[in-house]
Amino acid sequence: MAETRIPVAKTYKIYLGGKFPRTESGRYFPLNAADGTVIANMCRGSRKDFRNSVVAARSAFAGWSASTAYLRGQILYRIAEMLEGRNEQFVSELVLQGISKRKAVKEVEASIDRLIYYAGWSDKYQQIFSSVNPVSSSHFNFSVLEPTGVVGILAPENSSLLGLVSNIAPVIVGGNTCVVLASESLPLCAISFAEVLHASDVPGGVVNLLTGFKDELRDQFASHMDVNAVVFCDGDAEISKIIQEKAADNVKHVISRRDQDWSSEMSQNPYLISETQETKTTWHPIGS
């Protein structure tokens, strides 16, 4: 009679600057299954982890924003490929977190397709949103989009993978780097997704993923002086107000994506890319 093999449990850590450290705080929070058993001890990310992530994201910004649109498109496509290859792992994590197999399969497929959707936009959104401006003087004048910089993303609470992917993809395809706080109650996929990113030639620091408590970290996302935009997907009117108030400290862009149905086709469009872009206008004389 064969012995039952003892499975190897996975340790979920955070993703910071292209590495998988534990939270510097040494704190954790248990993630429980429906029956009360502990699925994993998640890192309870700290403010210091967040600040370190912003430093990593800022360092990565120069390189990532200067990479070609073609390369960014290829890398996004590569993320989709890697996710496809790990399809079953994500389905089982989603099921572990409490949704049906059927729904889980759908969510993973939609996430892969969403990445491909944005991969395709990488070298096209510029052409949609840029302009040559016919000024009434002897100048050549044009406006193009540039990434706004470091983006803080408070990922949607109710959509473990699809909501996460739907918010990261438009931000990074446009050349921004980001710090993401995963869903607090459904955090497993986020860390596994970080492994996918890591295996997809996404440079370290472009995406930094934390797990932890929204109530503890939200204010940091909104107030940090080296973050250029904050995206949030949950919270009542009061929370929304606090985020916007703190964002004013350095005139951040505040992007509210509350009550969004991430499975809808409406949740993917190039306007979501443009929300974390700046328009730059350049003038040059025409003469001899």
Place this chain on the structure above:
Amino acid sequence: MSTDSTKLAFNDGWQYAPAPESTDHIQIDDHYGLFINGEFVAPEIDRYFESINPATEKPLSNIALASEKDVDRAVKAARKAYTGVWSKMSGADRGKYLFRIARIMQERAREFATIESLDGGKPIRESRDIDIPLAAAHFFYYAGWADKLEYAFPARTPVSLGVVGQIIPWNFPLLMAAWKIAPALACGNTVVLKPAETTSLTAMKLAEVFRDAGLPPGVVNIVTGAGPTGAAIVNHLDVNKVAFTGSTEVGKIIQRSLAGTDKKYTLELGGKAANIIFADAAIDEAVEGIVNGIFFNQGHVCCAGSRLLVQESVADEVVRKLRDRMETLIIGDPLDKNTDIGAINSAGQLETIESYLSIGQAEGAEMYQSDCSVPDQGYWCRPTIFTGVSQSNRIVQEEIFGPVLAIQTFRTLEEGLTKANNTPYGLSGGVWTDKGSKVFKMTQKIRAGVIWANTFNKFDPTSPFGGYKESGVGREGGMHGLGAYLKLEA
């Protein structure tokens, strides 16, 4: 006075005869009420404040001080005009009104220019050749958009927002009014606008234009006053969008007070632009660009080139030529067509500028001011440059909003770039080089919304304007400027 520093002025060999613009063709009323629902009305409380001529310190007129109740009246009029008339009107018809407004502004251009210079202190050459023609051009540009909005947003239906509250600064009073009002109306919104308290007059004249153009009552309402009047607009519950141009400090207050509301906002805030001169630039042209960058409109320009970054090998030459050129600048009567630099807009602003002159010297920088005479009456500041400044100096990091230039040097392109980007601001920037590839490298790497290469301080209605970082949120002007006044539906 040394021969060197006056040689561009032909060693005082040539004198300029005064060439003042006449004021007999303009009329300024003794009192101005508020423009609400298509007519000039008295404020609810009988309070007025003086608008003075900063070049003489003499009062020009008395302007109504709008209370919260007055603002409420204006918003109600705007709402009524929105639901009753303007939102139902076809884009083509809205456009016709805007075209009409543009035409009347062109007809009255000389009057507008004269009043602008009287009230704000800017040289008549600038108000005549830049402010007023550009203001009319903004109406003309956005008039044509009114019936073409759906072409600007692929796969979306653009929808107007409702009542828009707009607060504008004193540096380009009429131009800022046009900049704000034209796109708002083209997109189908109605407006409550507050001009800056030191420069209300051309806004009141613009109200006459709206009236004469037959613009339906309430489509644009103009309330005058200071900060509290502006706050009443921002905080009014029936305002759907706020557009503000002004300081970063006030911009942050506005962004905070809009927290928790569904109001959209655009903020055009301060700047501390680097004007970067490479050794391979056409130096004489660059010097003109530096002068235009910092001394245009007395330096009361959010996108002014208030930091000069000059490559070390040409630094001495550039500074010498700049000083020579500064000596030729004529400071004085804004209405005189010879004047290069007019009056500082207000006593308060002069105080701010002077405090920075002290700060700069206390920080150890060397100050140089041109030798020109200034009138006895009025608010004046000589063209000023600081050398020997370092990146952390307050005169490098903070917006002064006056004719004060901080000069730094750099050796490599990377050093220049790092210094250029090392402030909280990101509104504009300038690059001077004859090498095309360097132009594009620099214009791509400067983190700012408007970049001038081998030119500076150029503006056009078709050209989007707005800042990165703490210089603001959103764009105004051009096709991109439409987005600020619309919501996009699927």
